[in-house]
Amino acid sequence: MPWSMIRLGTKNALYFRANVVLSMLSVALQTVLLVTVWRAVYAGRGAVAGISEADAVSYAVIAMLVWHVALPWQLSSIPDRVREGTIATDLIRPVGVVGQSLLQSVGGTVGAIPGVVVGLAIALAMGGLTPPAGGVAFLGFVLTAALGWLIAALLNLAVSMVAFWTTDTRGSFYVYRAIASFASGALVPLWFIPSWLRPILDALPFGLQVFAPLQLWQGEAPLGGLWGVLAAQLGWLAAAAAIVALVTWRALRKVVINGG
Template sequence: MIAAEQVRAFRGMTRAGTRSVLIYRGDLFTGAVTLVIQVVLAIAVWRIVYSGRPPVNGVDGTTAVAYAAIAVCLQSALLPWQFSSLPMRIRTGQIATDLTRPLGLMWQALGQNLGVLLARLPLGAIGLAAAGLLGALLLPPGLSALLLAVIATVAGAMIAMLCNLIVSMVAFWTLEISGPLIVYRFGSSFLSGSLIPLWFMPDWLRASIEWLPFQAQVYTPVSIYLGQTRGAEAVALVGVQLLWLVVLTLLLQAVWARARHKVVVQGG
């Protein structure tokens, strides 16, 4: 009975997160227009870069353009400007009410983040539709690649939500986290491969990035979908994603244990 109530509570937080996005129709329209512009610019830039050039590192222009378009759409869904209400609730003191609810605070935050992600999926679909109209999309090399890419996309979304929540929890110490959020957004965009695919980076930089969880968010699913990563290597990358899910979950629990103590010190 308790488990069923918690599931219902989690679903309620997910619905609340979805409504918090859908209620602002003007923002949704602006976001859709902005994403389409980003997709068009990404396609134009990579087509210019590859104009009259042979494949680079085994990647031809068509694949690079498709990667850029898909990565922009995926990143827009995984990293919204306001990906969590937790900092605001900490700043206003609403966190005290959240802590009294039967559903744990971390599950509340994850449910809300999931709702935001689901609400932003149509924006990504609009971006992909624009890329399709411009002839920038490619089909995966086979059904197995498509299925593995779907699994990698879901795992990447979960990794992104955990990373986003960990960054949001900085608010327990600083209250105002606009600066850290901006740094995180730009850093994540670069390190995830959404701006520049990892196969174009120097070996020393790529080796360093592969030790971080960001490339698992965008580069892994897109590279598998386009067939640039295949077979055992693709399965290994999905395995790395699963490992990061475990590591980030443990890290979130450790940060929350410290943050809970901080709330007590603040007199929450």
Template sequence: MSAPAQRLSAPQVRVALRASVGHAARSQFAFRASTWTGIVACVLQVILVHLVWTAVYGGRPDVAGVAQVDAVTYAVLGVLTTTLFQPFMFDSLLGRLRTGAIAFDVMRPVSAVPVALARQLGGTIAQLPAAAAALVVGLALGAIALPGSWVSGLACLLSLVLGFAIALIVNFTVGLVGFWTLETGGAFLIYRMLAQFSSGALIPLWFMPDWLTSILTLLPFSAQVFVPLSIYVDRDPGWHTVQAIGLQALWIVILLALATLVWRRAIRRLVIFGG
């Protein structure tokens, strides 16, 4: 059994995590064709979403009590949000599980958990050029309106940060399935489909049946996309806005506890040097 790793100071940990973020981002930018493909795909998606939702309204000012400008803005911002929130950066974790390199990650001075989250953050940073290009196109098309109020804008920024934290934690937890299966393709496919639908990224929860909306709002996925974007277009923020953000914070606590439990069980499956 090797000697325990030396504990690092807080500044050293921060340097190590920044290095992990940078490495993950650079590894994505290394494939220029993939980067440009992602930019073009995101821009085309914004254009198509704008055209489709405009056609759905067909000149009507509102549908189901939702104004056209709000629906189009929500849909376009939904494309940008999902591009950043769900890069699905799990290849590195899965590859390290298959090769056994995860054992060295566990023994390193910096815990494997923050390193894995830092890599996901790096993957998100790599999506910024695509999201930025799509944002410019959306603004040029007039598909993105200003927030409902300045309070809504500030609350949306806070809600987006919390939504991103929820996405990171859920993504990481799903990735831990690899400790048991060594193959996470099926789990990620199911998760992606469930997350995109339940989060309101594809169809805002406003347009879903009341009974389905009631169920989906109880899941953490809606806290990733629907909550921040619905706050953005809200022209009358108030106590309901505080409640929505509070629920996001509660989900972070719950999901952190769940991720910790799953991680501890996953670590037990590792055999390091016969230990």
């Protein structure tokens, strides 16, 4: 059953070939623009806030690719299934609603890999990608990026559960996506955030999804180092799981679907 749900998520992501091609083209265009724009920003400057041009360009590209493959640009299928009434079938399956959604998210991540491959190839061709600071840095990046993905998937699921109270989740999702995009460092590296705002963003889980893993990639020491990041991620993972459990418990007792 779990593998079936992962395959289903992958098939859904790859089923419409036009969408796959457009996604790859979008990643390619974003890669070119990021490399070009960040190099223009650094024109005539050796470093900004202590960050070199090469590191800033590489950060921007990898952050975009991590955001593309791992973080929630769209909600799970729960809102549509609640609106259509098919959620009733999901509730009697061996794997619960939460498990189904997470497994399909894994499949969706696998389906996003072609775009990442294109982005990496273009970044390498343009000289806009610096290698990780070392083997330990790379392993730290992979581990923390994976945990960041899981935190993002759980928070995404919690936002999706709003569908059990209202059949229109677009408003809550747009607010969540705007905050997560900015606070994670996916849009603007947190190096350049004003000092008065940085402590607020550091207190949120989003920086652990993009900024902290990329700091490890580049050989920087995030607050608390690798073990500090892992401890913070595990803490937020437990908190996100508790939030999802609470919301799910409440949601399944207040189902609003078309037709009754």
